[in-house]
Ligand SMILES: Nc1ncnc2c1ncn2[C@@H]1O[C@H](COP(=O)(O)OP(=O)(O)OP(=O)(O)O)[C@@H](O)[C@H]1O
């Protein structure tokens with residue numbers, strides 16, 4: 192099964208990247224997802240609402256609608272010219288080894304799975320999916336926070352596993368998984384069909400990012416009162432202690448602390464999403480080439 196990205200290379204440009212007139216940063220449209228009926232995984236279209244149709248054509252239309260709510264081109268990711276070239280080069284290096292397998296980004300809430308995942312999808316010519324969004328679509332409830340509230344965390348986790356199972360039968364996808372997807376071993380059996388990449392971000396930086404946007408959309412962190420940074424930091428610390436061994440199952444680890452150290456400083460807050468995406472491609476390449484060497 193396969194989904195194709197909505198971006199096509201133009202002469203003189205490489206897939207998805209556009210140089211603005213008059214210079215400045217490169218930008219890339221976030222790819223749209225195009226799926227055909229025969230490429231459709233069952234659960235993703237078979238929600239508790241009319242999307243549970245048995246008709247494959249109808250299901251395809253439903254999934255397409257769920258993945259393409261934002262028209263292509265409405266979100267822009269900005270790169271410098273240097274970053275654009277490196278991203279292009281690294282993506283070309285990785286693609287033959289990846290051989291169409293999906294990339295699953297794992298990591299704590301707010302670690303940048305969505306932001307970095309969209310860049311990776313763009314440069315690899317893959318389609319991007321956010322598993323939280325797919326659970327919302329499958330259940331027919333518009334936010335994860337509401338799913339937790341109206342049902343339960345266990346209900347959300349069951350649906351998350353079903354979404355990951357269905358995605359695992361597809362190819363050429365970058366998937367931003369939910370922060371807690373790593374806790375269920377069954378999810379690893381799905382994700383290990385592709386390549387798993389852990390975005391490892393210091394908890395202090397995570398708590399700052401999350402406090403900046405508020406905790407309302409993140410039910411496991413939400414508190415009605417108190418300092419949002421302090422509360423988020425405390426909760427993230429306890430979640431991370433429970434989960435760090437699970438995150439470490441990933442094939443590749445992208446540590447923001449290591450990137451900062453390589454750059455000769457220790458400020459992870461100045462690392463841009465594209466810098467992190469480049470490191471992700473480098474780590475993916477080392478893992479895949481080592482694996483290929485062992486096989487030969
Ligand atoms: N490198 C970065 N530097 C600064 N802020 C960032 C960076 N990457 C992502 N962010 C910001 O952090 C927040 C969380 O990012 P994002 O949604 O990509 O994370 P996520 O891992 O998908 O989160 P969740 O699992 O909770 O959905 C967003 O507000 C995003 O703009």
Ligand SMILES: O=C(O)C1=C[C@@H](O)[C@@H](O)[C@H](O)C1
Pocket residue numbers: 299300323335368369370371372408409410411
């Ligand atoms: O870390 C977690 O357990 C979660 C992360 C989010 O992506 C959502 O999947 C949900 O809020 C749970």
